[in-house]
Amino acid sequence: MTQKTVGYVELEWTCTYCGTRNPGTQKKCSGCGAMMSEEDEFEAPVQQELITDEAKLARAKRGMPDIHCPYCGTRNVAGSEKCKHCGGDLTGAVEREKGRVVGAYRAGPVPDVPCPYCATPNPANATKCKKCGGVLQKPTETPPAKPAAKPTAAPKPRSRVAGLAIGAVGVLLSICAVAYFVLGLRTTDTPAVVQSVMWERSIAIMEERPVTHEDWEDQIPAGAVIGSCSKEYRRTQSEPAPGAEEVCGTPYTIDQGDGTGKVVQDCEYRIYDNKCEYTVNEWTVVDKAVAQGNDPNPQWPRMSLQSGQREGTQAEEYVVTFRADDGDETYTYHVNSADEFSRFGVGSYWTLKVNTFGNVTDAEPAR
Ligand SMILES: [Zn+2]
Ligand SMILES: [Zn+2]
Ligand SMILES: [Zn+2]
Numbered sequence: 001m002t003q004k005t006v007g008y009v010e011l012e013w014t015c016t017y018c019g020t021r022n023p024g025t026q027k028k029c030s031g032c033g034a035m036m037s038e039e040d041e042f043e044a045p046v047q048q049e050l051i052t053d054e055a056k057l058a059r060a061k062r063g064m065p066d067i068h069c070p071y072c073g074t075r076n077v078a079g080s081e082k083c084k085h086c087g088g089d090l091t092g093a094v095e096r097e098k099g100r101v102v103g104a105y106r107a108g109p110v111p112d113v114p115c116p117y118c119a120t121p122n123p124a125n126a127t128k129c130k131k132c133g134g135v136l137q138k139p140t141e142t143p144p145a146k147p148a149a150k151p152t153a154a155p156k157p158r159s160r161v162a163g164l165a166i167g168a169v170g171v172l173l174s175i176c177a178v179a180y181f182v183l184g185l186r187t188t189d190t191p192a193v194v195q196s197v198m199w200e201r202s203i204a205i206m207e208e209r210p211v212t213h214e215d216w217e218d219q220i221p222a223g224a225v226i227g228s229c230s231k232e233y234r235r236t237q238s239e240p241a242p243g244a245e246e247v248c249g250t251p252y253t254i255d256q257g258d259g260t261g262k263v264v265q266d267c268e269y270r271i272y273d274n275k276c277e278y279t280v281n282e283w284t285v286v287d288k289a290v291a292q293g294n295d296p297n298p299q300w301p302r303m304s305l306q307s308g309q310r311e312g313t314q315a316e317e318y319v320v321t322f323r324a325d326d327g328d329e330t331y332t333y334h335v336n337s338a339d340e341f342s343r344f345g346v347g348s349y350w351t352l353k354v355n356t357f358g359n360v361t362d363a364e365p366a367r
Contacts, residue, residue: 001238006251006263007050008060011042011102012125013259019135021045021127024259025056027066027075030127031135035085036075038068038094042255044103046124046139047110050263065257067093078258096257105251105263113139187353187361192322192331194344199298199319204312205287205305210279217274227277234273244269285312296342320344322352322360333360 011024013036020031024042028035051057064078071088080090112121115129115136122129124139212227216234220226240246247268253261286309289301298318303311318341322331331352335341344350349366 001266001268002240003264004248004267006105006265008057008256009048009050009105009253009261009263010045010056011253011255011259011261012045013040013042014138016040019137021125021136021138024261025059026259035073037073038096042102042257042259042261043138044105044253044261046106048106048253048261048263051260056260059258060256060260060262063098063256063258063260063262065096065098066259067095069093098255098257100255102253102255102261105253107251110139185355187355190331190352190354191325191366192350192352193325194320194346194348194350195323195330196294196321196346197296197319197341197344198292198294198321199317199338199341200290200292201298201300201314201316202288202290203301203303203314204285205289205303205309206283206312207286207309208281209284209286211282211284212277212279214275214277217276220276220278221280224278224280227279229274229276231272232275234271236268236270238268240267240269241271244271246270283310283312296345298338298341320363322350322363325349331358331360333363 012021013024014021015029015031015034016037016039017034018029018031020029022029022031022036051060062078066075066078067080067090068075069083069086069088069090070093072083072086074083074085075096076083076090076093078095082088083090110124113124113126113136114121115132115134117134118129118132120129120131122136126136128134129136210225217226217229236247237244247270248265249267251263251265253263256262289303291299291301293299298316300314305311316338318335318338320333320335320341322333323329324331331354333352335344343365344363350363351366352360353362355361
């Protein structure tokens with residue numbers, strides 16, 4: 001998150017003795033002459049206007065919190081050596097608090113507020129009625145927006161009924177899974193005879209062929225032929241970058257401790273980059289050489305590679321078909337290796353382990 005400065009505003013403070021609201025940079029109450037104390041806090045005025053006066057702006061930009069005289073409490077400008085009120089030594093004087101968020105920054109005009117004594121409309125920032133001189137209270141504010149940058153949608157709470165239903169389905173599914181597993185494990189010994197055997201061996205034939213992919217421009221491998229590109233959203237980062245889209249939150253005001261507020265907003269930067277199609281030559285399966293047989297001696301297919309071709313992955317499959325001793329039922333059994341496969345001579349007798357689903361899980365020579 002980058003904190004961007006929008007500008008500076010004058011804050012205000014309310015006199016604890018007479019209730020008069022005073023401009024933040026003013027240290028003495030304009031209503032009763034009381035000094036602003038260390039306990040009095042700066043607040044955001046109802047009407048906030050960015051400071052344009054150059055001298056005031058320069059001071060606000062320094063952002064140095066005022067200090068309170070340890071002897072008489074008078075507010076003094078940061079860096080003062082002696083209290084302007086009592087002349088006391090200000091070394092080691094306490095600085096005012098700084099950095100507190102005083103609220104959202106409200107730009108634009110605020111409606112006039114009627115005087116509680118004579119009903120004359122007065123500007124929202126006015127502290128005294130322009131007609132009768134009555135003290136005007138600060139108008140009740142709309143709740144200040146939090147300086148949150150990103151509105152995040154809260155996940156909707158799932159209804160209780162839906163939750164229960166999902167829970168029930170989950171339980172049922174687990175019961176099914178366990179049942180399936182248990183049934184799959186239970187086997188019956190079934191005497192059977194080998195009826196036929198089948199093997200198949202294959203080798204992939206590969207060639208370098210152009211293949212098209214898509215990736216960010218800076219991720220494309222060297223030597224690729226780049227096709228069409230388009231700008232696409234890639235990521236969000238906290239630091240600005242050329243060409244990035246700036247996304248900022250609601251501006252808010254921070255107490256600087258000197259009667260002014262710094263208006264800031266938190267910003268993020270959406271980066272858009274080129275995504276491109278590119279073509280590279282890659283070894284690609286273009287064909288397959290296959291050998292098959294119904295004998296116990298599997299062979300690899302004879303290869304006749306053309307120039308620019310090479311062998312790819314090999315695959316082998318061995319299937320034994322049994323017929324049950326006591327009926328017409330047949331079972332197919334997949335064997336992993338040629339060695340094992342060679343044991344299944346056609347006409348030989350075996351004891352099969354057949355599970356509930358009718359699948360052969362193991363085979364042993366019949367005793
Ligand atoms: Zn006062
Ligand atoms: Zn003093
Ligand atoms: Zn009035």
